[in-house]
Amino acid sequence: MPASVTLSDVAREAGVSLATASRAINGSANRTVRADLRERVLEAAARLRYTPDANAQAMARGRTTSVGLVVHDIADPYFSSIAAGVTRAADREGLQVTLTSTQHDPARESVLVDLLKRQRARAIVIAGGRLDDESINDELRAALADYRAGGGSVALIGQPILGVDAVVVANAQGAADLARALHGRGYRRFAILAGPAHHLTARERSDAFRGALAELGDPVPDDAVVPSAFTHAGGEDAMHHLLRRGDLPELVFAVNDVMALGALAACRESGVRVPDDIALAGFDDISTLRDVVPALTTVRVPLVEVGIAATELALADPSDEPRLTHVPTQVVLRDSTPVR
């Protein structure tokens, strides 16, 4: 960044010392500046169109004004809603958001934490759910420990297995409630597009859904639980698998809305109508989907609020033990699962 007006320029222009200029402009803590001098400085700053250099300030003050955000894919409405919450909360505190993306590679999370440490981000919000993969978890744990040793604080969204503050979404409760609600609508034969086996959020949702149905006396058979990626393509593939297998269930539960969308695509390709031929439910309540026809039955997760809560957690002054913010979920029955 060549040639920018510096504080020295302003000081010179105003005929005061660097120190006074600094104090006049940021209104330093105790030290106060005589009114007429402050006036002169401010005027000079305006005349010169002076903008303080945030990097220099960060150096001198020992802390930056940026919050790091780690997502898997910002184009995914799940993450972009969370990001909206994070930017809003950061903005309220006068902080900027540094957006980083793993491009769907969970192993990159630790790399991005390192990157954000290098930027000396004040706090980091990690938006992706945890995996049941100790080598990846260990690596992330190490990166986080390292980051926190440098004075940074972290909050993650998902399972609190890393020893840091976390926003915990009531996945199990929501999935169980959903299962009971659908059972109540008369469904008996279910299939599950279950996501990756080692993905804890996927597992919580899938397991709780199955568990609730088992309790109701209509268990989901093993071969009706189809693993897949946690993405649109994953839902599509899993649904195709189900369709090829024949013996269609009455209702398919995809462990997130984006996967449900993939399933919808698969159905369309195969000429299977939703909900006429098969009912479909998702999870998350992605807002973009709220108005589509048929409206998707799902479990609402207040994603923007989750993003806000995570940011607040990450920004709160450090505590010795990890804090948890619990977020409830709520079943939303819509047209994709009509009463049978």
Added chain:
Amino acid sequence: MPASVTLSDVAREAGVSLATASRAINGSANRTVRADLRERVLEAAARLRYTPDANAQAMARGRTTSVGLVVHDIADPYFSSIAAGVTRAADREGLQVTLTSTQHDPARESVLVDLLKRQRARAIVIAGGRLDDESINDELRAALADYRAGGGSVALIGQPILGVDAVVVANAQGAADLARALHGRGYRRFAILAGPAHHLTARERSDAFRGALAELGDPVPDDAVVPSAFTHAGGEDAMHHLLRRGDLPELVFAVNDVMALGALAACRESGVRVPDDIALAGFDDISTLRDVVPALTTVRVPLVEVGIAATELALADPSDEPRLTHVPTQVVLRDSTPVR
């Protein structure tokens, strides 16, 4: 950020000078470091878990590694897709993205540019379309001039009216093509949810759509062109207006997909079925919507690529006159506008 390992620590640990440590770690331009020394330094750095301070590097080098992105709302799939492109392109160059949001207030764009100038972002991508509002444009122009005077470069997505590099989307062509395609499907009586009157993208789409129909001999009457916000709520309100008015058109064109979604919501509330009672088309081809039923007829804008192109433009070495990257659009006919 208290207590981080610094380069001095590493140098001391390795028994070399600061300069040598620096050169060993970043592999300085011409100066080279003897192999054994470099080895020692790298080892010490690893042992101490040293991470360079990007802010300090930025200060010393005179340039940061961050790209600023200005959107209106990151939760809007239009912007999140662009953001995905921006992060991808930035990542390729080893740069970070600083995400800022106006929260739908166009006047805040210039404030955010100032903010990004303060961060000394290397380049800025402005994602929102331009307005026909000279006071706002002037303010933004001034902020940009100021930013560029400090050595920053800018690219915006939309109309090239600010004298900076721009990615120009073929809105008019796409809208005209769409009108002709729909006319070809047998539609004759149209209405337009036109967005804000002063919003240039909205206007381009609306005007071109109208123009093409006029040429075809089926002009859209003035009172069937309903202004509104460029948002979901805007589409919803405008559609309600249209429905209340009675005398339903055969097809409603919303100038973006998110507005079309709002229109869909309004239809549902009023018990009007799409496409049975009324056909609906949008613009942008938001990916989340590709699989919904009824699939929405729209004009595809390659948003991720637009984000990439804008970032590349902003990062390219400065040129004396504004460069333009033109992006074509493509009509996508789907079920929401069946053949009549």
Added chain:
DNA sequence: TTGTAAGCGTTATCAC
């Protein structure tokens, strides 16, 4: 090839 030292633009600690 290595080291010394002068910045980079601020803030903060001192004296005055």
Added chain:
DNA sequence: GTGATAACGCTTACAA
């Protein structure tokens, strides 16, 4: 209340 001046952590002439 104001002004030198030393940090902050790094890069990069300039010397050696």
